[in-house]
Amino acid sequence: MRNNSEADNSTTRRMTRSQTKRMMRDTQPPRGVIHNNQESSRKLATRVTIKKQKIIDKIYAKIFKTRTNITNIKLRITKLGLESALLGIKCRSFEQEQTQLEMYLEKAFLQ
Numbered sequence: 001m002r003n004n005s006e007a008d009n010s011t012t013r014r015m016t017r018s019q020t021k022r023m024m025r026d027t028q029p030p031r032g033v034i035h036n037n038q039e040s041s042r043k044l045a046t047r048v049t050i051k052k053q054k055i056i057d058k059i060y061a062k063i064f065k066t067r068t069n070i071t072n073i074k075l076r077i078t079k080l081g082l083e084s085a086l087l088g089i090k091c092r093s094f095e096q097e098q099t100q101l102e103m104y105l106e107k108a109f110l111q
Contacts, residue, residue: 055101059101059102059105
């Protein structure tokens with residue numbers, strides 16, 4: 001037989017759904033906020049990948065102006081696995097990177 005006194009009830013009482021939600025919200029950091037050093041590195045990484053993607057897009061645009069068959073170009077590039085190679089290039093400057101990307105693409109069309 002259980003004792004239903006006030007003291008016993010207060011310790012074993014289950015929280016309501018709204019109370020648990022409130023507790024979860026209080027303990028979690030606000031969404032979209034990344035703390036200190038994590039934030040800067042993640043921002044930098046996305047900025048770099050966006051710049052790389054822009055370079056790749058420019059080069060694609062150059063090719064599409066000169067070549068008529070776009071699907072053929074896409075096939076050739078994917079066959080060589082160039083997309084990953086292009087994104088994997090790490091250079092000190094973006095100009096250097098751009099020339100390297102162009103060289104890769106030239107190789108793709110020579111084969």
